[in-house]
Amino acid sequence: MIGNTTKRNTTKIEVFQASHRVPLCSLWLKICLQLAVTIALSSTVACGKGTDRAGAASKPESTLKTPAPPQSAPPDSAPVPHIDAKRAFQYTREVTAFGPRYMGSENHKKLERYIIDHLKGDQVEDDAFTADTVEGTFPVRNIIAKFPGTKDGIIVILGHYDTNYPLRNIGYVGANDGGSSTAILLEYANQLRGGESGKTRDGHSVWLVWTDGEEAVRKWSDTDSLYGARHLAEKWEKDGTLKKIKALMVMDMIGDADLDIDRNTIGTPWLLDLIYAAAERLGYQSHFYAREGPIEDDHLPFVKRGVPSADVIDLDYGYNNVFHHTAQDTMDKLSPKSLQIVGDTTLETIHMLDQR
Ligand SMILES: [Zn+2]
Numbered sequence: 001m002i003g004n005t006t007k008r009n010t011t012k013i014e015v016f017q018a019s020h021r022v023p024l025c026s027l028w029l030k031i032c033l034q035l036a037v038t039i040a041l042s043s044t045v046a047c048g049k050g051t052d053r054a055g056a057a058s059k060p061e062s063t064l065k066t067p068a069p070p071q072s073a074p075p076d077s078a079p080v081p082h083i084d085a086k087r088a089f090q091y092t093r094e095v096t097a098f099g100p101r102y103m104g105s106e107n108h109k110k111l112e113r114y115i116i117d118h119l120k121g122d123q124v125e126d127d128a129f130t131a132d133t134v135e136g137t138f139p140v141r142n143i144i145a146k147f148p149g150t151k152d153g154i155i156v157i158l159g160h161y162d163t164n165y166p167l168r169n170i171g172y173v174g175a176n177d178g179g180s181s182t183a184i185l186l187e188y189a190n191q192l193r194g195g196e197s198g199k200t201r202d203g204h205s206v207w208l209v210w211t212d213g214e215e216a217v218r219k220w221s222d223t224d225s226l227y228g229a230r231h232l233a234e235k236w237e238k239d240g241t242l243k244k245i246k247a248l249m250v251m252d253m254i255g256d257a258d259l260d261i262d263r264n265t266i267g268t269p270w271l272l273d274l275i276y277a278a279a280e281r282l283g284y285q286s287h288f289y290a291r292e293g294p295i296e297d298d299h300l301p302f303v304k305r306g307v308p309s310a311d312v313i314d315l316d317y318g319y320n321n322v323f324h325h326t327a328q329d330t331m332d333k334l335s336p337k338s339l340q341i342v343g344d345t346t347l348e349t350i351h352m353l354d355q356r
Contacts, residue, residue: 066290078351080282083187083343089336091118091183092255095161096175096331102165103131103138103213103227111161111182112141115210118186119145122193127235131227135165135217142211142228147192149205153246155353156207157346158229158298159185160214160252164325171327175334176317178215180255184343185210191347203354204246211298214252226298233301245307247271247353250299252313253324254342257335261342263292264311266303271310278348284341291316312342 095114098107116124127142143161159181163174173179185208192206193199213227236242249271254261263272272289279285299309317324323333 066292076281076352076355081191081344081347081351083184083191083340083347085187085336085340085343087190088183088187088339088343089255089334091186092175092179092334092339093331095182096173096179100168100172101161101163101174101178102168102215103140103162103217104165105168108162112143115143115161115182115186119143119189122147122189127228127232129231131213131231133217133227134224138165138213138217138227140213140227140231142209142232144210145189145208147189147201147206147208149201149203149354151204151354152244154205154207154241154244155350156209156245156248157185157188158209158211158248158250160211160228160298162212162215162228164215165217167325167327172325172329173327174329175331176253176255176329177324179331180253180334180339181251182210184251184254184339184346187339187343188346203350206350214298220296225296226300229298230301233305233307237305242302242305242307245302246356247274247349248299248302248307248309249275249346249349250297250309250311250313251342251346252297252311253317254312254314255334255338256314256317257333257338258316258318259287259335259338259341260290260314260316261288262295262313262315263289264295264297264313265292266294266296266300267310268303268308271308274352275310275312275345275349278352279341279345281348282341282344284345287338287341288345312346314338 095101095111098111098114101107101111123146125144125146127144129140131138131140161178161182163172163178188206188208192201192208194201209232211228211232214225214229216224218224233242236245247268276285276288279288295311295313295315297311297313299311303309315321315324317329318333323329
């Protein structure tokens with residue numbers, strides 16, 4: 001879908017609205033996706049997070065089907081990695097307990113401090129700026145933790161920590177959407193820093209980025225979304241960092257107890273396949289890629305600049321995605337097991353990238 005210049009006109013908010021306005025459409029899509037029936041792409045936008053209606057309609061049979069599983073990974077004798085999922089789940093609970101965490105809010109500031117407090121002794125940088133939006137100006141702050149490696153090149157993992165400004169008054173706490181991504185990155189930091197502070201990891205450098213302003217402040221569009229990621233991609237293009245990135249992965253909505261990671265076709269095929277191979281090595285592959293289709297997320301500005309990227313996202317949160325961007329996005333819908341699956345798979349993917 002990238003490179004197509006037609007207008008992307010569906011939003012994550014619209015997904016929420018559409019699912020209530022057109023329930024039969026959503027049901028139809030769900031059935032179509034699960035039964036691997038090829039359908040007209042003009043309908044698929046209802047399940048997309050900013051998909052390309054016009055472009056999709058021009059290629060009615062090209063996407064949104066069940067993909068064939070990628071080839072199996074070669075044998076590897078290294079022990080399989082495991083995150084501490086209980087701890088990651090506890091982080092999710094604590095992050096969610098702050099309440100709404102939209103840009104510019106007090107809770108947002110509290111969460112910034114919470115993240116920084118968990119990165120004591122790590123190499124932490126800020127990418128802070130003021131975003132000009134249709135709802136006024138907002139302070140935006142990407143938080144970057146760097147874990148140096150012995151090999152050239154950087155593996156970047158992004159996860160957004162903001163919640164939606166338009167949903168600020170409905171008791172929206174974003175346990176899955178914003179909470180789970182913030183938490184799993186904190187757990188990755190625990191895994192990456194090793195024993196002694198400042199110890200160099202045996203492999204590529206890994207940079208974790210808690211992105212800000214992923215959500216639209218009014219309605220998802222090219223200019224109203226991905227504020228932090230767009231700023232960072234531009235900055236890293238100018239300072240030469242982008243050229244050093246071996247792979248970039250986004251974590252988003254990965255806590256759903258009913259975990260079905262989508263094969264987001266806005267992404268780099270070899271990296272999507274590598275993630276699947278990692279999942280397969282851990283026996284988690286049944287949670288990956290039952291559905292495929294284009295979903296816009298924080299990786300988009302990097303994909304546009306040629307960085308090998310993949311979005312690890314489950315955009316089927318509750319039957320027909322009914323909990324997405326609603327006050328029902330709460331802790332009781334999540335499971336530590338899902339964090340375990342995504343966390344272990346991501347660490348294994350990093351290990352495989354180190355071997356390449
Ligand atoms: Zn969202």
